[in-house]
Amino acid sequence: MEILQQIVFVLVLASASFVIRKRVLRIKANIHLGKPNDIKDHPNERLKNVLLIAFGQQKMFKKITPAVLHFFIYAGFLIINLEVLEFIIDGIVGTHRVFAPFLGGLYPVLMNLFEFLAVAVLIACVCFLVRRNVTKVERFQSPEIKGWAKLDANLILTIEIVLMAAILTMNASDQLLQSREPHHYVSTGSIFFSSFLTPIFSNLSTPALIFIERFAWWFHIIGILGFTVYVTYSKHLHIFLAFPNTYYSNLEQKGHVKNMPIVTNEVKSMLGLPSETAATTEPGRFGAKDINDLTWNVLMSAYSCTECGRCTSECPANLTGKKLSPRKIMMDTRDRMEEVGRSLEAGGAGLNDGKFLLGDYITKEEINACTSCNACVEACPVLINPLEIILELRRYVAMEESGAPAQWNAVFQNIETNFAPWKFAPSDRFNWAKEIK
């Protein structure tokens, strides 16, 4: 019986690992559909961002209520995973609470800590469900947060609640079994939170208790493995990618727009200036029409987005009813990557499916509404930059399609001929000095 459980466990673990590995490789390949971008500068500053912003959750604390609730779930995720290690060893080797004899008096302390976190996670998830579905916090009601995006968020919270309930159930039944069969069940001492649950189970027979303990154990570990697989398809991927995303985020002043060296070379040769590098062979598109025109780190940032909507709730265009939503820009980028990835996996056309990020996902009306005010960039707790995508799409429209709004085309013409965005004669530029009264 024991050995059968071990075999089943190893099989479950192996298949979960197989699926997770396959998904991780797919996501990696999707990210590398993007253009190369060698980011090796300022490693210390980048590490500092990871520690403060991802690990330390610094930017979350601009909104204190969700920050505290989120912190419980985050701490729970980091620390309860230590217990998962014990689960896995127990499962493979066939032991029960393998760490208990080694840790001695520390073990009950740890168990109490894990349970405290489990209860905190559970309460936080309930609060988040209420915020989303009952009090209806505004940023969760946008058009892009309907359908799958809404279900995804509710599923994550529900799964976490159920997983935490399983830990508490397991510990409660285990504590009863410790008193009934001390030879088989290593003593953990009293564990605070689950001891409130023991009265529910105390009238049950020992075999029933054993069944409940085993069921909760299996439920929790299969749940964790299943959830990990699920995460790779979900916005919840931020739990891993927030860390590299903060590392590779933009360190320049927010006002700086990324230069296009290919244009620099052409402009230099037009002006008769010596250009540093010889003209590259394949210039590709100017700006971005599809995901492969964006750099890999921008694509990774789309996978790091957890759709919290802090960007959209600060966006002046969105606030005044325009179609633009910075969150949707990130979601669209991710959806397009997933679509291309699925197609490639099935041996399909991939990027050549006749669809594009611009047009099929993001419309010109959306990108034309952006004021480049950087409110979205400032708001993002994990340093995602929706503005970079918007500007790259605008570059494609302006330079490859000459499809900028007519009034912008007029501005371009004015700058070219009059060196000002308005139609004034350049020779009148200094007239203001004559008008001083």
Next chain:
Amino acid sequence: MTENIKIPTVSDLAAQDKTPEVLFWVGCAGSFDDRAKRVTVAFVKILNAVNVDFAVLGNEESCSGDPARRAGNEFLFQMQAMSNIQVLNGYNIKKIVTACPHCFNTLKNEYPELGGNYEVIHHTTFLQQLINDGKIKLKEGGSFKGKKITYHDSCYIGRANNIYEAPREVLASLDADLVEMKRCRTTGLCCGAGGAQMFKEPEHGKKDINIERTEEALATGATTIAVACPFCMTMMNDGVKNKEKESEVKVKDIAELIAEGQGL
């Protein structure tokens, strides 16, 4: 006073073999927009009053390229940037002050990688330095005493370049009652003109951004809305007019307020 105001051009100085200590980059709005021109004049009066060794480019100035770059026309931006850099480097310019946050951001952050390296200062920071150095002394109990002023953060000096305190310190020196809008500093709401929106009609929506922002400014009860950007100036002015409040509420650039405080 008027006769005494000197506005030397860099080329005049170059003819005398001189280079100004600081170039005042006027910008297209400051040169052509009637309202913004008054800010340019106010700032020039201050520069004169405190004897700053400055000059302007005059007709040699040209669009920084900011709206072209933000509207997606990188070619045009770089053409503008590189010809401006040729002019600036040709005159051996080291330090630039400008009253336009868009020019400021572009010159400071985007010209270096194209070969233009200058110390670029926004006029609010420049004024703050003059006040700190005691070159501008504001009279206590001046005309602003007790007046409510609210400051509208320009995105391009605020979030884009992390300058939040300089304009506020300048305003504090006026002895006025500085009141903040609900959305200020890092969460300041854009006036609606950035990213080349200044030059086109807004996309379809339920409200114009400048109206939203003006309502917020008016809610503070301030009688002066202080701005530090010619585009914000236009947007907030239009907003105040839309709300028919132009007789009670004035939109003023920080340079104008200082010039007023100095009796210039």
